Amino acid sequence: MSRSGFAATLSRLLLQNRHGSRVLNHVGSLTAPRPFCSESDPRSRGRIKQALSGVSSFTPPANSSHDWVGPPDRMSNLRPIKYHIPEYESPLESRLRKLRQETEDWNHQFWTNQNISFSKEKEGFIYSCLKEKGLELRDEDGRKRTLSADEMAEFYKEFLNKNYQKHSVYNKEWYMRNFTITFLMGRVALLKTWRKLGWRQQDPKLK
């Protein structure tokens, strides 16, 4: 990756400061009613609604000075983090926090889309296969019919190949964000250590 490309992406990452809420841009199409979910409709609609609203309801205690990590999100399987904002947050720390939040939102959006489209397409594939065979979606006992592993393998291969470009782009972006975040975390850690050492040196002078 060229330096100018890296710098451009880095500046884009750092200037695009989004706030804490997750805004899912591409999930709008999911509100179209479609029986893609195997579970009952109210539950699936509840999940989509939650994904669209995207706001986590947990508030960390006021006296905590650490970040808090939550349970895995149902759509993206990624764990949300509530970042602690210290009283005297330096610009560097602010940059890091906003980058991490933005990366989290971006990851959440990607994987939510990925998982939802996988589910949808899988259901569609099963439905069309069963239709070809002349079978209904559910058998006599009311249970859903499933296809054999060989039949599903066709779908898995097709899905993987179809998403190759998307994954390729995602991977590059993810690696860059990961490196940037880690680099900034290192700088912040050094800054904090410097501060602590600085304070300790000042104390004897004050005494």
Added chain:
Amino acid sequence: MQRWRPTACEEDRVKTRAFCRTIMYNSPCRKLTGLVGVSILQSLENAAQARLCSSNLVQLCRSSSSKWITFQHCNFLKRQYVTKTTEGCQRAKPKQEALTAPLVDRHPHLQDETVIRQVQQISAIDQHPSSVQSSKETLTQDTEGASSEEDPSTAQETRQWKEIKVMLGDLPGIYARLSKIRLTALVVMTASAGYAMAPVPFDPSCFLLASLGTGLASCAANSINQYFEVPFDSNMNRTKNRPLVRGQISPLHAVSFAAACAVPGITLLALTVNPLTGALGALNLFLYTCCYTPLKRLSITNTWVGAVVGAIPPVMGWTAATGSLDVGALLLGGILYSWQFPHFNALSWNLREDYSRGGYRMMSVTHPALCRRVALRHSLALIGLSALAPALDVTSWTFPLISLPINLYISYLGYSFYRDADRSSARKLFFCSLWHLPMLLLLMLTCKKSRVDEEDKSMAHS
């Protein structure tokens, strides 16, 4: 929407299952432990399930408000039934959690809003109605500022969110999981076998240093691998309990740990053993972190690169002993290289859904016929390589003979995997590979060409 967090007894079950799953599916995780894990998994799960059902029901009745109980109760029973029927299928279901307690799942966003409003309005916690208190104990504790006490009936809610504060006591466990300690142990085992097979006097200190250096390099490689793969690991059942995925440590911490292992490890190998071993260790670390890990998502050639990564440790063990890259070292590497294919291809056969969804390019998904062919080809190659061992003066001629039964067996399983291409043949081949490798290495050690005989011969000639 908050995902369910396990209760105390469920935690046991989940831990047991995770432990057994790690044994069974950790690639390349080997053997006897895997078999034992499989056999105890079912019995433990059955026992745990019974406890779990009863405890869930008790909790449900105790803590839910009356209007919840009818809807929740029905769902609870439905989930139990659905879970049991699908339990044996081993399909990776990313969204459906097996045996989840239904207590807080159903409309958490609604109850969250209710609770938030109430918490903001009312300062004294004990004025809250019991339903709110039971549903979001976390928030009540937040406003009180206390985080240590946990009401047993609401333990699972409080456990949903965790402070990212690393306790020293947790670190060994976290580091063990970060470095994939079992896999590292197996890698060190193959390196030790390489050292032991080398035709030189056994030097215990050099042996220990080489093993330690290899172990540290392996820890570093595994940590970096996990550091790169956080979002992908979150989405696969096999890997979702890793420390970085769970947020137990920060990425910087993981990278620092990797650096703290890699630098002493490679330096140890390069300075105290010999530079060749150090170079091989560094090469292996580079191949695994910078070639194999990114390639997993780009091309199926990752499997071949991964096989080379698995083959290098015994070569390192050999070069640690002799200081040079002999044909014996290459033969050992070749055996490990060939072994990787039946092992990994069989494992990946049953994970096709997760790989497809997660974007991993594996032969089992994109080129299934090639996957089976390669597995068979390399299981047969093991017979050939075992026969080559005495020809290269690594072992005596008894080795190909006594290793023939196990090599034929794995080849037979490879053939049935090639022919049938179903879940059960893949599982059989995978589990066979787990015990096949240590057995083969053990037999090789017992048939090692004795140096005493060679010295006598040379003396007799002179």
